[in-house]
Amino acid sequence: MSANALSQHYAEQLRQVRDGLPAELPEWLAGRRRGAAQRFADAGFPDPRQEEWKYTNVRPIATKPFATASADVPVSSDAIAGLGFEGLDAYRMVFVDGRFRTEFSDLDGLPEGATVRSLSAMLSGDTARLEPLLGTLAHDRFSSFAAANMAFMSDGAVILLGKGVRIERPIHLLLVGSAGSPATWSHPRILVQAAEGADVTIVEHYADLDGASGFTNTVTELRAEAGAQVRHYLVQDHADSAYHVGSVFVQQRRDSRVTSHNVNLGGRLVRHDLNIDLTEPGAEIELNGLFLVGGRQHVDTHTRVHHSSPHTTSREQYRGIGQGHGRGVFKGRVLVERGAQKTDAQQHSANLLLSPNAEIDTKPELEIYADDVKCAHGATVGQLDETSMYYLRSRGIDAEAARGMLVFAFADEVLERMELAPVRTSIERRLAARLPEAGAMDVIG
Amino acid sequence: MLKINNLQARVENGTRILKGIDLEVKPGEVHAIMGPNGSGKSTLCQVLGGRDGYEVTGGTVEYMGKDLFELEPEERAREGLLLGFQYPVEIPGVKNIYLLKEAYNAQRKHRGEPEADTFQFLKLVREKLQMMQMDESFLHRAVNVGFSGGEKKRNEILQMLVLEPKLALLDETDSGLDIDALKIVSEGVNKLRSPDRAIVLVTHYQRLLSHIEPDFVHVLSAGRIIKSGDKTLAQELERSGYQGIIEEAA
Numbered sequence: 001m002s003a004n005a006l007s008q009h010y011a012e013q014l015r016q017v018r019d020g021l022p023a024e025l026p027e028w029l030a031g032r033r034r035g036a037a038q039r040f041a042d043a044g045f046p047d048p049r050q051e052e053w054k055y056t057n058v059r060p061i062a063t064k065p066f067a068t069a070s071a072d073v074p075v076s077s078d079a080i081a082g083l084g085f086e087g088l089d090a091y092r093m094v095f096v097d098g099r100f101r102t103e104f105s106d107l108d109g110l111p112e113g114a115t116v117r118s119l120s121a122m123l124s125g126d127t128a129r130l131e132p133l134l135g136t137l138a139h140d141r142f143s144s145f146a147a148a149n150m151a152f153m154s155d156g157a158v159i160l161l162g163k164g165v166r167i168e169r170p171i172h173l174l175l176v177g178s179a180g181s182p183a184t185w186s187h188p189r190i191l192v193q194a195a196e197g198a199d200v201t202i203v204e205h206y207a208d209l210d211g212a213s214g215f216t217n218t219v220t221e222l223r224a225e226a227g228a229q230v231r232h233y234l235v236q237d238h239a240d241s242a243y244h245v246g247s248v249f250v251q252q253r254r255d256s257r258v259t260s261h262n263v264n265l266g267g268r269l270v271r272h273d274l275n276i277d278l279t280e281p282g283a284e285i286e287l288n289g290l291f292l293v294g295g296r297q298h299v300d301t302h303t304r305v306h307h308s309s310p311h312t313t314s315r316e317q318y319r320g321i322g323q324g325h326g327r328g329v330f331k332g333r334v335l336v337e338r339g340a341q342k343t344d345a346q347q348h349s350a351n352l353l354l355s356p357n358a359e360i361d362t363k364p365e366l367e368i369y370a371d372d373v374k375c376a377h378g379a380t381v382g383q384l385d386e387t388s389m390y391y392l393r394s395r396g397i398d399a400e401a402a403r404g405m406l407v408f409a410f411a412d413e414v415l416e417r418m419e420l421a422p423v424r425t426s427i428e429r430r431l432a433a434r435l436p437e438a439g440a441m442d443v444i445g
Numbered sequence: 446m447l448k449i450n451n452l453q454a455r456v457e458n459g460t461r462i463l464k465g466i467d468l469e470v471k472p473g474e475v476h477a478i479m480g481p482n483g484s485g486k487s488t489l490c491q492v493l494g495g496r497d498g499y500e501v502t503g504g505t506v507e508y509m510g511k512d513l514f515e516l517e518p519e520e521r522a523r524e525g526l527l528l529g530f531q532y533p534v535e536i537p538g539v540k541n542i543y544l545l546k547e548a549y550n551a552q553r554k555h556r557g558e559p560e561a562d563t564f565q566f567l568k569l570v571r572e573k574l575q576m577m578q579m580d581e582s583f584l585h586r587a588v589n590v591g592f593s594g595g596e597k598k599r600n601e602i603l604q605m606l607v608l609e610p611k612l613a614l615l616d617e618t619d620s621g622l623d624i625d626a627l628k629i630v631s632e633g634v635n636k637l638r639s640p641d642r643a644i645v646l647v648t649h650y651q652r653l654l655s656h657i658e659p660d661f662v663h664v665l666s667a668g669r670i671i672k673s674g675d676k677t678l679a680q681e682l683e684r685s686g687y688q689g690i691i692e693e694a695a
Contacts, residue, residue: 399517406536406538
């Protein structure tokens with residue numbers, strides 16, 4: 001039996017799901033959810049004895065009695081507004097404890113051919129369009145949390161773009177945790193399909209209201225068809241007491257281009273899995289990641305890029321900063337299939353330790369079965385460069401401010417790749433506030 | 446302004462490099478310290494700048510009436526002692542303008558003056574950029590990253606022009622410069638000359654001194670100043686080389 005076998009509490013929750021699926025649920029969906037419930041019941045929570053979970057023990061989640069929010073909690077629009085990105089002009093979908101809140105959302109003016117709706121609304125009507133999309137990319141080979149998401153899923157976002165549809169303004173998905181009691185868990189599911197030549201920017205953003213310490217277990221399934229362009233921001237800015245597990249599944253077809261920005265600032269225990277499948281020639285992914293761990297935070301990111309077709313490209317740059325007793329993990333796997341000639345894969349992981357008690361583990365993993373490829377990787381864990389420190393101090397900048405500048409600069413090498421300036425600026429500000437040398441960071445020009 | 450008295454120093458746990466340096470620099474003066482490779486020129490600069498990894502084993506340095514070694518590197522800079530690096534450091538991710546502004550305001554704060562706002566500061570910097578024939582785009586590039594050798598040295602002098610030190614200590618500022626860049630850098634240094642500011646040029650070659658005329662020239666050899674004189678000493682060096690002077694002093 002797994003060390004993290006389901007507690008009575010969760011076994012009971014699963015039973016309720018299995019027995020309580022609404023009768024009007026289409027058979028395909030009821031089947032998928034029942035199957036997922038069974039797989040989660042069998043597997044239990046992931047266990048550190050599993051290779052993919054070696055560095056992350058989810059016991060704190062497994063032993064807590066998280067429960068689904070049963071009704072909309074009262075939240076003020078000011079509180080929601082305070083969590084957003086200042087100056088971001090975007091379509092907006094707001095979820096509180098996993099439930100879509102239309103009163104805080106704004107989807108006016110979407111172009112024709114674009115469907116942007118809550119999953120709950122889609123499920124009560126247009127389920128036929130979901131059948132080929134929902135749960136067909138996600139799997140739970142690496143993480144039983146994906147199965148839990150399918151079993152407990154109740155809401156989420158559905159973004160479907162028809163051929164050639166371009167959405168100029170980004171779509172901001174703000175998923176907020178409230179200070180519910182008992183602590184709530186939510187299992188949002190985000191479905192994105194960008195048909196041939198479509199173009200969209202999605203900001204998947206997690207934050208908490210004061211006092212929240214819930215658990216978010218999210219799954220994102222993203223398909224980019226031929227020539228589609230998708231920019232996907234994943235900003236995890238939870239309260240430091242919150243738990244978060246996120247699994248992203250991306251499938252890309254010919255000449256599609258996906259850019260992923262994954263920023264982790266908050267959370268007590270955080271795990272991300274990004275699974276990318278480049279299935280046709282010309283598909284290209286850029287993965288940018290940044291995490292900051294301090295206090296007793298633990299952030300673990302696993303990326304898996306699967307070059308399953310020739311002429312595919314991946315560019316990956318992840319950076320981590322550890323302070324206090326923070327713990328960070330980055331594991332980046334690149335798999336180049338036998339036939340995937342002319343693959344061009346580059347991965348770089350750089351990490352900065354600011355405290356003797358912080359720890360970061362970084363592990364690149366290249367598996368290459370083709371012989372005509374260009375693959376490179378590099379991983380570093382280090383401290384601030386002494387020569388740079390001296391140079392700044394020799395200009396009159398005190399040691400603390402100099403340290404702040406260098407740490408900030410280190411992070412900014414990733415953040416500057418973001419096209420959405422309001423998101424970048426807001427993250428820079430939040431990052432600065434989380435660094436001890438916060439005073440020195442008024443960013444200019 | 447600067448009084449160096451029998452200064453002795455070594456690389457931490459290593460060989461002795463400075464074996465008793467005496468030097469006095471007064472406001473308005475321009476000194477050149479010349480010497481062959483390995484004579485201790487760079488060590489002298491680093492010790493005065495306050496870099497870790499050097500150990501002062503004897504002697505004193507007084508700067509503006511204070512014990513220099515009591516001051517942290519940043520305090521030395523705020524007190525107006527500024528070191529121009531032989532190898533300016535590349536700092537990815539920190540914009541030039543940001544470094545300049547932080548340094549400028551750190552100094553003002555130290556003097557109890559209000560910090561400059563971005564607008565005032567930009568106006569000041571643009572003026573200095575022109576003096577160094579540098580494009581405004583330099584401000585928005587990361588400090589020294591991707592700069593050519595000459596651009597890095599120009600950037601060092603730009604910092605001097607903005608920060609207006611009381612004592613500018615230039616470590617091999619002429620190395621790695623082509624003729625045009627040497628001219629621009631020298632003109633920049635000449636603009637720094639003023640009756641209340643001192644400049645110490647540390648250099649291997651005489652050629653810098655044909656652009657910046659020193660009041661005093663000192664020859665450093667094996668950790669000691671073996672000869673001092675006026676600018677004609679530099680010309681003598683050019684004729685007879687270091688070897689001649691070293692033999693003469695021996």
